[in-house]
Amino acid sequence: MTTTKQTIYYTLTDEAPSLATCSLLPIVRTFTAAADIDVKISDISLAGRILSAFPEKLTDEQQVADGLAFLGKLTQDPSANIIKLPNISASIPQLKACIAELQTQGYDIPDYPEVAHGEEEQVTQARFGKLLGSAVNPVLREGNSDRRAPAAVKAFVRKFPHRMGKWSKASRTHADYMRGGDFFSSEQSTTVDKETDVRIEFVAKDGKVTVKKEFQLEQGEIIDGMFMSCKALREFFEDSLNDAKETGVMWSLHVKATMMKVSHPIVFGHAVTVFYKDLFEKHAELFAKLEVNPNNGLGSVYDKIASLPRSKREEIEEDIQACYSTRPEMAMVDSVKGISNLHVPSDVIVDASMPAMIRSSGQMWGPDGKQKDTKAVMPESTYSRIYQEMINFCKTNGAFDPTTMGTVPNVGLMAKKAEEYGSHDKTFELAEDGIMRVVDTAGNVLTQHEVEKGDIWRACQTKDEPVRDWVKLAVTRARQSDTPAIFWLDPERAHDMELAKKVRVYLQDHDTTGLDIRIASYDEAIRISMERQIRGQDTISVTGNVLRDYLTDLFPIMELGTSAKMLSIVPMLKGGGMYETGAGGSAPKHVQQVEEENHLRWDSLGEFMALAVSLEDMGIKNDNPRATTLSKTLDQATGKLLENNKSPSRKTGELDNRGSHFYLGMYWAQAVAAQTDDKELATLFAPLAKTLTENEATIVSELSAVQGRSAELDGYYHAKRDTVKRVMRPSATLNSALASVHQ
């Protein structure tokens, strides 16, 4: 494929980020045009993806290009330069709402068939299926991950630190995890020395072999097999509940049912049926008939019994209440509404809930609405121990101090779906006792486990090329930031030891003279990193995929109060670059505030930072010194914006997203006008700098004048672009100042 070399592809996504884009892009383009760089929109919104999935249903005018497919191909192009904003990972309710909206707008999109009847509906369901959940990241993340807190953000936090709850040395909070019978303790791992087909087989007690899955492994690929014992898990939950009850500490469960889509809801379900054991035992027959699914939480019980006769429903509700008298207090998601930790599997997501707890004095909210010490249960021990380590550390050293602490950036193995597990088609809940094994075409058994009914078995793959690239990226980052780097690889984990072998070999491909690059267990790595951190020192964490996900929330939330302020780069295997922005989703609540009060609290800081590295990369790769100058001056502008606290406020009437864009533009123009590397560029932007500076008060007042009243966007998932542009660009003074630059 051919692409224009000097193009930045800027994704149009959903909800708040897509609104922000309408305000920000005109400013950005004013600058990039001066460096002959085109910033092109690529629509990967849910609505856009639905429309492009049903071209035959649309008129010629209605048809849209498949933005995601385009970008997917682009990732293979060495010149790719993509800025990726947060998008909707659609649940079924979201998908249905979007379809309904498109239908209202006159698009002939079929309804989503929850249960498919007949072949046509099956095809339709399958097409929609590809749009559900995390459908975008796997297509675009064709590289490993490089995340760090930019210096400007650290400086901002030192000046305006977020609140950190005090830790008591006598805190009772702790992490609780299995000491055996889990994935960690059963993991087996092999590297195949040549390309081979493999199959996952189940061997029943009677010797009958069932092939569960067939797939191919590349040369040098690592394949793991592991399982969690259902019996051990349920015993662990029972013990853990009893211990919390006895010691009088609150109980909370932390899983990642959204990412480990297959395995973690099952784990969650066991927690529900153990906690409410008496309930589920007493009503076993009825619940089976009602198709109560504990994996969907206690909420599922309430849903399913809603249709029962009142007396029966009340009996069950009383039985639910009775369970609480024999169990420990449970952490609440919403203590006012009585929504506990076990209500819905997706309410408490470990990588967000644990840092939040650690930031809040190691406490969660109890049923009485008070903050309390808690037993934080994370059954699978693999990564749980890092949280226990941080809890111990905070008990010993007190809460982290954002104004002095060092930073822990991350280099994460991610490319080609490395280490993805628990979420995919190679995870199985066993229906009977037997053996699960991975066998290659030559009949070699790569992994083998004796399993029992109810056990969860899963495979995990890691290709060689991403590992090689990951090692290179780690060395590059260690060199560029002159910072020690630790590969978090646990000597007690079979998979990590296979990985460590590769790391040791591939490190030899690089000049590591003068670098401090170590391999350490998770415990040790986090401990070293934290010890350095409280002394103001930085340490790069080089980790696998899941730890990448966890640590790029954990450390940023301590350091910056949020992970949204991290610079997130995906240097692609083929040479291009993707720059991800923000975190924490696409913020539906923000849109609501716009609709009601025309105030957008979305913070585009992530976009500013992503754009700066995108331009930097463009400057280097295309020998475009003007792009470099724009990158440097944009960084200065972002720094100034943070320093002067011109980020959006949450409060209607105060500076919002649009106002922060104005300030960015003003500071950027001032920085360009002031720099001396490119006189011509300085001259070009001097008038804009002058106009914006002189009209600061006018523009800010124009921007705030529109606030306080409702705003019509003509759609939610597929709002009208023109309407949105009008709403998002209300300052005539700013608009004309921008327009005048290239006239």
Add this chain to the structure above:
Amino acid sequence: MTTTKQTIYYTLTDEAPSLATCSLLPIVRTFTAAADIDVKISDISLAGRILSAFPEKLTDEQQVADGLAFLGKLTQDPSANIIKLPNISASIPQLKACIAELQTQGYDIPDYPEVAHGEEEQVTQARFGKLLGSAVNPVLREGNSDRRAPAAVKAFVRKFPHRMGKWSKASRTHADYMRGGDFFSSEQSTTVDKETDVRIEFVAKDGKVTVKKEFQLEQGEIIDGMFMSCKALREFFEDSLNDAKETGVMWSLHVKATMMKVSHPIVFGHAVTVFYKDLFEKHAELFAKLEVNPNNGLGSVYDKIASLPRSKREEIEEDIQACYSTRPEMAMVDSVKGISNLHVPSDVIVDASMPAMIRSSGQMWGPDGKQKDTKAVMPESTYSRIYQEMINFCKTNGAFDPTTMGTVPNVGLMAKKAEEYGSHDKTFELAEDGIMRVVDTAGNVLTQHEVEKGDIWRACQTKDEPVRDWVKLAVTRARQSDTPAIFWLDPERAHDMELAKKVRVYLQDHDTTGLDIRIASYDEAIRISMERQIRGQDTISVTGNVLRDYLTDLFPIMELGTSAKMLSIVPMLKGGGMYETGAGGSAPKHVQQVEEENHLRWDSLGEFMALAVSLEDMGIKNDNPRATTLSKTLDQATGKLLENNKSPSRKTGELDNRGSHFYLGMYWAQAVAAQTDDKELATLFAPLAKTLTENEATIVSELSAVQGRSAELDGYYHAKRDTVKRVMRPSATLNSALASVHQ
């Protein structure tokens, strides 16, 4: 000096160990005689030392040799082979009691003058002064320390594990220590490159210089200066008390006033006056008049007010009680008698009290007689962090399991009083603000601190030769036991970094191929050691003097339930060897039980083990293969004794110390008779093996027959040897069997 080459010097000490010696030596000599080894008694008992200090007062018949002086000289002899049993470190009351006993026995020893009037009394006081406190160890410890748990003892513990209290993950117990203003944070350290005289000077605010001490440093000697801020210490106590009160956790203080004789009583005194602040403020004038010394604990208040009129005394007692209402609950030494942690400075000794707490679920006894979680306050942070580390570890991993855990032996820097501080003549409590500095003859300032009134300043010395020997000993042990060794040297401690420089240089003198020798901070070192330990792996701790003292209690108490079962060797700088036995003192309560019920519960295991290594060394150094054979067979006998649980019982009527000696003799004779390395020796001992085996029941019954009635020893500190021998050797069958071997 000349010594017989084939001589083991066996110390005659005090109380229980000296009684045990009378039973054990005849057995031992029966065996060693066969290898032409003489076992000679060397009297270093308190009574013996007093007698030898006043030769002019005694008749010719009464005069005794100065055993300690003899052994002191012997330490400089490469062939020295000394077995050192626990002795009395005499307090003044003990000294006076001993003098009184000797006077009764007709020895013309003068009374101890507590306050010396006139020159003669001053001379007398000075002579007695040399016998007080820890007077023996500094003379004999002419080498570094090598302590480990013998394999037989570990095997015994695996079979008969001691009780370990369960740890709750939600335990509130923690170590609390200063985060600044203490010795750790102020330490300065220098290595002098040539021999020099130095002086410790105090520079007052008006510039006046006072020389506090003059002494000499050797070439390559490390000199440290450090201080603890009185203000910071008192603030720390206040904060710590308030925190315990607020969080509802018990408060306990752990110092080492016996070892850090000068500095720690002062620290303890501040704890007393902060805890009872209202009391000491209200009665300041009266307490000054009464000469109440808070460094002697609250007990001092009770002592001094005893003579006051009843109404005044009751007022003060009420004021003491009032303090408790504003302060947290305090850990008790004796909750029945109401003796708290702050009553007497020597009641709670950190290196014993902290392991005891950790063994007991991390709990101490409260005023209500119940076990409770506690804030364990150890103001000086230097070593306190290792306890916090172990507490965190136990919260995370549960109590240690003696049946599976690995061992942490110690190689400790000790020779030439290395790192002795806090206890000696170079510790000062400052009377005014100013500067404390160490200056050499050339006027170079080696350390310098700004200090305030009340601050505690101390110097610390470490000579080069002991360090070199210590490194060699560490490498030797790592090689001999094929075990990783960690030098515990903290990168944040000035002294340790001076030491680390030497360690790196001296390690190059040795072949370390294939050895795992690391340098790590205290935190890291203990963590690595514990992680290995719970996996059944051993790790040698190579530490300075104070950590040696702490760790050789901490780990043995976890592993073996006591530190008395450790093998404790002092390979002397000049080539000889000293083998220390037991720990925990000379057991006065044991003697009481003998006097009342003729049952000696003293366990001579330490002597058995010491004798085995003493013989092993003799075999190697004197090319005496028979000594080697005796050593091996003695080890086998000790192993069998432990395996068959033939150690002394605490209960009168059951097997006691004498019975365990019989079993040792029987197993030893059986092992010698069974070995094939030395046929002649086997033949010599076969009859003894046969006689003892056949008469086991008779001998055991003869030994138990004497129990249950009182036994007269004709003295306590200076019991009559003949009387003691009669009491300690009541089995005619055993005595004649032993006598028949060399007839």
